[in-house]
Structure formats: C-alpha cells, structure tokens
Amino acid sequence: MPDQYTTIQKDFYRENGKWLSKFEMWAKCVNPNLHFIYILRKAQSYKKKSLAGAFWRFVLRHHQIKYGFQIYPETQIGEGFYLGHWGSLVINPKTKIGINCNIAQGVTIGQQNRGKNTGIPTIGNEVWIGANAVIVGGITIGDNVLIAPNSYVNFDVPSNSVVVGNPGKIYPKEDATEGYINNKI
Numbered sequence: 001m002p003d004q005y006t007t008i009q010k011d012f013y014r015e016n017g018k019w020l021s022k023f024e025m026w027a028k029c030v031n032p033n034l035h036f037i038y039i040l041r042k043a044q045s046y047k048k049k050s051l052a053g054a055f056w057r058f059v060l061r062h063h064q065i066k067y068g069f070q071i072y073p074e075t076q077i078g079e080g081f082y083l084g085h086w087g088s089l090v091i092n093p094k095t096k097i098g099i100n101c102n103i104a105q106g107v108t109i110g111q112q113n114r115g116k117n118t119g120i121p122t123i124g125n126e127v128w129i130g131a132n133a134v135i136v137g138g139i140t141i142g143d144n145v146l147i148a149p150n151s152y153v154n155f156d157v158p159s160n161s162v163v164v165g166n167p168g169k170i171y172p173k174e175d176a177t178e179g180y181i182n183n184k185i
Contacts, residue, residue: 008041010079010185014100017183033083036069043073077101078125080185085131098125098143100184105131112137117154124159128180146176 012020012028029035043060046053064070068088075091078099087105095109107129111120119138127141130149142159152166162171
C-alpha cells in the first residue's frame with residue numbers, strides 16, 4: 001500500500017475497500033461511525049494546546065455526546081480503525097490499539113484499579129471485538145484475536161485465538177479473524 005495515504009484515508013478504506021478523495025470522505029461522513037472517526041483523527045493530528053487542536057477537541061466532545069462514542073484523542077489507535085455499528089462505546093484514553101481493529105457497539109475497554117491486573121489493556125493488530133464485550137485491566141490482547149460478543153476479558157490473550165463467554169475462555173485458532181476483518185491496510 002502506498003504511503004501517500006493519510007491515516008483518515010486508511011480508516012475510511014476499511015469501510016468499502018476504496019481509496020477516497022477528501023471530498024468523497026466528506027460525503028461518507030453521513031455515516032455516524034465514519035464521521036466520528038474523521039473528527040477523532042483530526043483531533044489527534046493537532047497538538048492539544050494549539051488553536052486547531054482546541055477547535056477539533058471541542059468538535060470531538062460535541063460528537064462524543066451526540067454519538068455515544070467515548071474515545072479520546074490521547075488513545076493510541078493504529079491505522080485501519082473500524083467502528084462496526086453506531087452505539088455506546090467506552091475506551092480508556094490510555095489504551096493502545098493496533099492496526100486493522102474492529103470494535104462493535106456497547107464495548108467497554110477500561111482500567112482495572114485493583115488486583116493482579118491493575119492497569120489498562122493493550123490490544124494487538126487485527127483484533128475483532130464483538131458487541132457488548134468488556135476488556136479490562138493491565139492485560140495484553142495478541143494479534144489476530146476474535147473476542148466474541150458479550151465476552152468478559154480480564155486476562156492476557158495470546159495471538160491467534162478466539163475468546164468466548166463470561167468469564168471468557170480462550171480457544172486457539174490460526175484464522176481467528178478471517179472473514180471478520182475486511183479491507184486490511
């Protein structure tokens with residue numbers, strides 16, 4: 001893939017597998033998920049204390065309330081980020097998320113304040129997180145991991161795995177996200 005594409009273009013590419021111009025991206029912003037990602041990436045691209053940074057953070061805050069996505073500019077998110085559905089979503093600002101990750105509605109990725117897994121999750125590349133999943137604690141989710149809807153994960157997950165249930169159970173699977181993560185960048 002050519003390096004001339006921006007992070008925003010790479011995120012939008014995940015939606016339909018086409019490289020879009022700036023005008024075409026604006027037209028796609030009728031989709032709340034893509035609209036929010038566009039604003040989030042703009043807020044991330046400017047320094048917090050700059051005039052443009054303050055403007056985009058203000059716009060982002062408005063859209064966090066409007067769409068129910070609680071994702072902050074401080075969150076480290078790799079290229080090819082995809083929000084599958086419009087709906088409430090909470091991600092701790094200190095979370096690290098790899099490239100080509102999909103997150104569905106109702107997901108919580110948060111901090112655990114006590115116990116052996118105190119801290120914030122780190123999520124690898126090509127991770128698919130299903131609706132209403134909860135991921136908490138100072139844990140690491142490997143690459144090519146599928147977290148099934150309604151799963152509760154407060155433990156490390158190795159690469160090439162599927163996690164199902166509450167409490168979650170790990171099943172090794174080499175092609176865990178095949179068919180779930182499309183239009184990879």
